[in-house]
Amino acid sequence: MGARDPSRNATHHGVLAALYAAAVGAHFRDLTGRRLEEICDADWDGSTRAALTLATREAHLDRAHAHHVSCQSTEIDPDMLELIGHLEGLLYFDDVLIDTKREAIRRMFRVEKFDVANVVSRKRLALRYLAEAQSRRDSALRVFVALGDPISRNGESTTA
Amino acid sequence: MPNDIDDVSYAEFTDPRRFLLRDESVEDYEFRLEQLLVDLSPANSLERRQVELVAQADLDIERQRRIISVYLQPSKAASPTQRALSGWRHDTIMSSKYGDDWAGGAGVEADPGPVFGDFGATRAIARAYGANQATIDVHYRALAEAERRRRMSIGLLHQLQDRRARRAVPDAQVIGG
Numbered sequence: 001m002g003a004r005d006p007s008r009n010a011t012h013h014g015v016l017a018a019l020y021a022a023a024v025g026a027h028f029r030d031l032t033g034r035r036l037e038e039i040c041d042a043d044w045d046g047s048t049r050a051a052l053t054l055a056t057r058e059a060h061l062d063r064a065h066a067h068h069v070s071c072q073s074t075e076i077d078p079d080m081l082e083l084i085g086h087l088e089g090l091l092y093f094d095d096v097l098i099d100t101k102r103e104a105i106r107r108m109f110r111v112e113k114f115d116v117a118n119v120v121s122r123k124r125l126a127l128r129y130l131a132e133a134q135s136r137r138d139s140a141l142r143v144f145v146a147l148g149d150p151i152s153r154n155g156e157s158t159t160a
Numbered sequence: 161m162p163n164d165i166d167d168v169s170y171a172e173f174t175d176p177r178r179f180l181l182r183d184e185s186v187e188d189y190e191f192r193l194e195q196l197l198v199d200l201s202p203a204n205s206l207e208r209r210q211v212e213l214v215a216q217a218d219l220d221i222e223r224q225r226r227i228i229s230v231y232l233q234p235s236k237a238a239s240p241t242q243r244a245l246s247g248w249r250h251d252t253i254m255s256s257k258y259g260d261d262w263a264g265g266a267g268v269e270a271d272p273g274p275v276f277g278d279f280g281a282t283r284a285i286a287r288a289y290g291a292n293q294a295t296i297d298v299h300y301r302a303l304a305e306a307e308r309r310r311r312m313s314i315g316l317l318h319q320l321q322d323r324r325a326r327r328a329v330p331d332a333q334v335i336g337g
Contacts, residue, residue, distance in 0.1 A: 058209070
């Protein structure tokens with residue numbers, strides 16, 4: 001087995017990971033009134049497939065939304081604060097060289113800058129995931145409505 | 161048929177605890193959702209879901225505004241490192257009168273807390289904006305995105321309701337030749 005590509009981590013652990021069947025099933029039941037387990041092979045027509053696609057994207061949207069909210073904290077990472085605290089402690093020692101103190105201050109700023117960049121990146125990424133999930137879900141909704149709810153126009157069906 | 165579900169008794173909403181922060185309450189969210197359900201009158205599970213998304217977007221709009229205001233507090237003008245350095249300089253100057261390399265710094269400013277109508281705070285707020293610009297910009301984007309989601313959700317809800325109303329209208333019949 002080769003090493004896993006780190007760029008695919010989000011698809012294994014994060015907001016893009018495989019969904020729980022229960023979450024998809026709950027949305028599917030809301031949409032169709034039927035349990036996913038009840039659908040047999042013969043039932044998989046266009047509208048049922050569209051319902052499953054919509055249910056999947058609803059579940060993705062819920063997850064992306066929850067992830068987006070979890071990234072909204074305004075508090076500073078406690079680990080980062082602790083690290084800055086350790087470096088700050090160096091400043092108060094009289095027997096520490098002035099160059100060492102300068103280096104400590106430089107590193108405090110670097111740690112902080114890294115943390116801010118990390119927080120901004122996470123928030124931006126969560127927002128992008130949410131926007132994508134919403135867009136995909138809205139597309140699936142349009143397809144589902146068009147397939148499952150034809151409005152007759154004197155015999156012309158919208159379910160082409 | 162998927163859209164014939166007018167019995168919404170089994171249609172459940174997403175558990176609000178999944179997307180609420182510590183400073184938000186389930187009761188407030190549910191009250192908001194109830195109000196929207198009354199105002200927008202959804203008739204089936206699809207429409208109810210749209211109303212739920214409107215409520216979530218509403219909540220997110222308020223949340224983003226609140227977060228932006230937190231980052232613009234004067235106390236956010238200084239980062240933890242800047243505060244630590246100010247404290248160290250202040251301590252050095254006051255206790256030993258030593259450390260000319262770092263002389264001239266001010267002491268640690270106390271957090272004034274939320275004060276409203278203080279026009280003199282504009283400068284400190286501008287400094288806070290400068291210090292947190294990258295983060296604030298992301299939240300302004302999130303605010304714009306939440307407003308867009310709200311508009312889209314209401315638009316889709318109206319489309320669904322319009323479609324439902326048109327479905328009730330019988331097809332026209334051609335009379336004569």
